Amino acid sequence: MSIVRERVTAEPAVAIRREQPWKLRYLLWTVAGGVAVVALTYALPPFRTYQLATIGAYLCVTAGLTVLTGLNGQLSLGHGALMATGAYTVALLQDKLAGRGQWTLLVSVLAAIALTTVVGAVVGLAAARLRGPYLAGLTLAVAVVVPALTSTFDTTFNSDQGLSVVLDPPPGTIPVEQWQAWLSWTGALLTMLALAVLVRGRFGREMRAVRDDETAARLAGVSVARTQVLTFVVSAACAGLGGALVAVLAQSVSPGAFPLTLSLFLVMAIVIGGLGSLAGAFWGAVLLVALPALAHTVTEGIDAQRLEGNLPLALFGVTLVVVMLAAPGGIASLNPLKRIRRKA
Structure with a gap:
């Protein structure tokens, strides 16, 4: 009996020791990322620092959407509306x-x-009953309805003119752009760390099981509906954080900042970056900032307002086609370290 008791008590300790290395590795990557961001904020000019901060804000959203779509198989076209929910909440409270x-x-x-998160839970409960185009249609309706509420309740949301986000000045003599980048990437890195731990654990395995085969997942004892709802809630929370950070960076919020095309851009970004990979979410966030900036540069000095409005979408489409032909797994699949490990 004593031998059996020793084995039972020793097995959890062995499991804990096996789990510690990858958790420690994720923590070290997070700290290294924070150090790199701080160093970049001292090296980059103010405008580039602001773009760096914007990438961090979008990374929160793309990471959550990657978990929802890439790992759980739920297609959402309404994450722009969830971002708007977080942004307006910050504006009203500030x-x-x-x-x-x-x-x-x-x-x-x-x-x-x-x-x-509450809004995501409500939408997630409905989404758990829908599949394929029906789920996409539901989230698309959310993307249309939420911005329309700002016009309906114009005394609260100031209609199309939007609201200003009142902020206190940064502490000390820290430049505004630098302070914004620190805030944005603090949220982004904590989000990435939390999602990485979540994806690696039991819940991550359940998400992938539901994505691959719902029937097999049920036979294995996985609650499909609960997993889908919780995944949508997690993704919505990430979108709310991203929207709040975008509002802080812009210091204003309006319906025009969260159009329907934003939700389409978010989906294309995670596909181009690498669907189902948190590293792909990073590349998607970079594209969300880089491609519109490139479109503005191309149309600068040209009297072509209509071209400037449609050019980012065209650039995303061309980039999507090129990447899918060159690397069907997205930009993240081009990582040379993975190829070396596979050959080894």
Whole structure:
């Protein structure tokens, strides 16, 4: 009996020791990423630092959408509306709380995440009953309805003109762009760390099982509906954080900042970056900032407003075709380290 008891108590300890290395590796990658971002904010000019901050904000959204679509198989065309929910929450709360210290921004962002999580739970409960184009249609309806609410309740949301995000100045003599980049990437790196741990654990295995075969997942004891709803909730929380950070960076929020095309851009970005890979979510966030900037550069000095509005979508389409032909797994699949490991 004592030998059996020793084996039973020893097995969990062995499992814990096996789990520690990859968790420690993720933590080290997070710290290294934070150090790299801080170093870049000192080396880059203000505008590039602002773009770096914007990449961090979008990374929160693309990472959550990658988990939802790539790992759980739920297609969402409404994440732009979830971003708008988080952004408007921050704008409304900051109008009431600003001037009382830097802690108010943290409260506003946490409230934005909480409210978007609730919205994601409601949408997720409905989405768990739908599949394929029906699910895409539901989320598309959300993308259309949420911005329309700003016109319906114009006394609260100021209609198409939007709201200003009242912020306290950065502490000390820190430049605004640098402070924004630090805030944005703090949220992005914590999001990536949390999702990496989540994906590697039991819940991640359940998500992939549901994506691959729902019937087999049920036979294995996985609650398909619960997994789908929880995945949508996690993804919505990430979108709410990303929307809140975008509002903080722009210091304003309006329906025009979250059009239907934004949701399409988000889906194309995670496909181009690498569907189902958190590294692909990073490349998708980079494209969300780089391609519109490239479109603006191309049309600069040309009297072509219609071209400037449609050119980013065209660039995304061309990039999607090129990447899918060259690397069907997305940009993340081009990682040379993975090829070396496979050959080894």
